[in-house]
Amino acid sequence: xxxxxxxxxxxxxxxxxxxxxxxxxxxxxxxxxxxxxxxxxxxxxxxxxxxxxxxxxxxxxxxxxxxxxxxxxxxxxxxxxxxxxxxxxxxxxxxxxxxxxxxxxxxxxxxxxxxxxxxxxxxxxxxxxxxxxxxxxxxxxxxxxxxxxxxxxxxxxxxxxxxxxxxxxxxxxxxxxxxxxxxxxxxxxxxxxxxxxxxxxxxxxxxxxxxxxxxxxxxx
Amino acid sequence: xxxxxxxxxxxxxxxxxxxxxxxxxxxxxxxxxxxxxxxxxxxxxxxxxxxxxxxxxxxxxxxxxxxxxxxxxxxxxxxxxxxxxxxxxxxxxxxxxxxxxxxxxxxxxxxxxxxxxxxxxxxxxxxxxxxxxxxxxxxxxxxxxxxxxxxxxxxxxxxxxxx
Numbered sequence: 001x002x003x004x005x006x007x008x009x010x011x012x013x014x015x016x017x018x019x020x021x022x023x024x025x026x027x028x029x030x031x032x033x034x035x036x037x038x039x040x041x042x043x044x045x046x047x048x049x050x051x052x053x054x055x056x057x058x059x060x061x062x063x064x065x066x067x068x069x070x071x072x073x074x075x076x077x078x079x080x081x082x083x084x085x086x087x088x089x090x091x092x093x094x095x096x097x098x099x100x101x102x103x104x105x106x107x108x109x110x111x112x113x114x115x116x117x118x119x120x121x122x123x124x125x126x127x128x129x130x131x132x133x134x135x136x137x138x139x140x141x142x143x144x145x146x147x148x149x150x151x152x153x154x155x156x157x158x159x160x161x162x163x164x165x166x167x168x169x170x171x172x173x174x175x176x177x178x179x180x181x182x183x184x185x186x187x188x189x190x191x192x193x194x195x196x197x198x199x200x201x202x203x204x205x206x207x208x209x210x211x212x213x214x215x216x217x218x219x220x
Numbered sequence: 221x222x223x224x225x226x227x228x229x230x231x232x233x234x235x236x237x238x239x240x241x242x243x244x245x246x247x248x249x250x251x252x253x254x255x256x257x258x259x260x261x262x263x264x265x266x267x268x269x270x271x272x273x274x275x276x277x278x279x280x281x282x283x284x285x286x287x288x289x290x291x292x293x294x295x296x297x298x299x300x301x302x303x304x305x306x307x308x309x310x311x312x313x314x315x316x317x318x319x320x321x322x323x324x325x326x327x328x329x330x331x332x333x334x335x336x337x338x339x340x341x342x343x344x345x346x347x348x349x350x351x352x353x354x355x356x357x358x359x360x361x362x363x364x365x366x367x368x369x370x371x372x373x374x375x376x377x378x379x380x381x382x383x
Contacts, residue, residue, distance in 0.1 A: 022238060084272040084308075120277075122305045124244050125270035127234075133241035134305060 004206050005043045006069060007036035007055075016042060016051065016204040020156075020190035020218075021142035023129060024051065024071040028206075035065035042069055044204065044211065045185045052149030071145030075101030076129035083123045090116040093123070093135060098151060101128040106150035113139050113154050144190065161192040161199070170212065181213045188213055244270075245305055248297040250314070259287045264298050264310050274298060280311040285325045285383070291318040325383030330376030339374040 002010035006028050014028030026042055035058035042051040054074035058067030070076070080097050091105075091114035098105055116139050123131055136143045136153050143153035163185065171180040181188070192199050198218035205212045225233055237243060251266035251274075260279040277298070281288060295314025301307035348363045 082270055082272040084274050086275065118306050120306055120308060122245075122272055122274065122300070122308050124272075124305075126244060127237075130237055130241045133238060134245075137242065138306070 001046045003044070003046060003209060003211065005041075005047075006030055006067060007040040008043075009036065009065065011206050012064065013208075014206050016044070016206075018190050018202040018204075019144065020200050021144055022133075023076055023145040024053075025056070026051075026053070026069045028067055028069065030065040030067065032065040033060055033063050035060050035067050039073065040067075040069060045187075048185045049147070049187055051147045071147075072104070072149045072151065073102040075103045076132065076145075077127050079125050080123050080128045080131045082125040085118065085121040085123075088118050088121065090114055090118060090135060090138060093118065093121050094132075097123060097128060097131050097135070103128070104150045106146055106148075106152040108146075108154075109152055110154050113141060147189070156191055156198075158191065158193045158198050161188050161194045163187060164194060167194075167213075177217045177219065179215050179217075181215055182211065183213070186211055186213050188215060242303045242305070245300040245303040248299040248312070251296060251298050251310075253290055253292055253294040253296055253310075253317075255292060256289060262290075262296075262310055264296060266298055271298070274308055274310075277308045277310055280309050282311065283324065286322070287324075287327065288322045289320040291320060294318065319379055321379050321381070323381040323383070327381035327383055329382050330378065331380040331382050332373040332376045336376050337374050339372045340370075 004011035004014070006014075006026075009030040009032040012029045012031050014026060016024065016026040018024045028042075030036075035055065037055050037058070039052070039054050042053055043049065044051075051071065053069040053071050056068045056070045056074055056077070058065060060066065075098075078101050081100055083096070085093055094105055094114070118138065121135075132143055132151065132153075139153075141154050142156070143151060146152050163183070166185065167181045167183045167188070169179060170182055173179070186204055188194055188199060188202055190199050190202055194215065199215060200218045201216040203214040205214060249266045249268050249271055251264040251271075254263040254265050254273070256262050257276045260281065261276045262279050263276060264274045266274070279288070294317035296310045296317075297312045298308060298310050301309060348361055351360045351362070353360075
């Protein structure tokens with residue numbers, strides 16, 4: 001089984017970018033004569049790690065499929081409908097806006113955040129991702145797309161990443177606040193703590209059958 | 221995104237807007253009053269179709285204690301306090317707004333204007349002496365108003381009231 005696949009198609013080369021705030025995306029070259037479309041799974045470590053996403057654009061101009069995949073259903077780039085609410089909670093607006101975009105709110109969002117009262121709320125017709133960012137400013141928390149394709153927002157708890165002993169440090173660039181790491185199962189995610197440092201951004205680069213995680217830290 | 225942007229600029233604009241997601245809430249949007257629901261609370265439909273219809277948003281008149289009742293159709297601007305979508309407001313009238321009533325400081329008394337009638341109490345006339353000539357003809361009047369006459373504005377504006 002190939003180390004990394006998109007929609008079951010082997011990844012020849014590519015990168016998967018995981019920010020702490022916002023949606024993740026990946027650009028991949030696939031060993032396939034035609035590009036997949038619609039909802040896809042990005043699988044790493046022979047299926048140990050799965051990211052649920054949607055092909056935003058792609059094609060196969062050289063008998064190699066080239067695709068950009070974004071997290072979730074791809075609805076965050078669609079314009080939200082202009083709506084005015086009064087006397088609602090953050091959950092009411094979030095579910096309405098995300099429902100219109102065919103996106104899903106994670107079940108792990110804290111009840112306190114969801115219960116935030118909004119005396120009024122005006123959604124301007126703009127990309128749903130921007131509406132989400134604007135809503136997250138009310139409780140003052142970040143949002144991001146989780147690997148399962150659902151949207152989470154809340155205060156960071158910085159849990160320690162699992163399996164840290166399995167990572168190998170290949171390069172340390174303290175001036176950039178970045179490390180390049182390798183692991184059999186690259187399960188490091190932004191919002192976690194690795195080696196006592198808060199992980200801000202992870203970019204998995206896949207090339208020649210190898211995966212290298214470029215990890216940027218908050219304290220840089 | 222906007223048709224004004226090309227493919228290369230779009231990602232840059234998207235990046236900026238992701239950092240400042242509320243940038244559109246910092247503008248003032250022209251609209252039309254649809255309905256007035258209460259003292260200084262109105263429904264407004266903005267001209268820009270990217271904005272929703274607003275219901276019962278506060279009307280900021282700019283003068284303390286002022287309360288206005290306007291006819292539907294008046295033009296006004298809609299904004300957001302501090303660029304916060306939770307706090308829309310309407311302010312700054314366009315030309316042609318028809319005022320049905322306007323009051324200051326609680327209202328209750330019609331405001332007097334130049335030309336409004338003034339009532340003078342009869343008791344103030346008691347020092348006047350009217351003398352009719354024995355052969356007939358116009359009376360002569362002597363004397364005058366004593367002290368400070370008790371006068372009162374008897375009518376004023378039908379729209380403007382003062383407290």
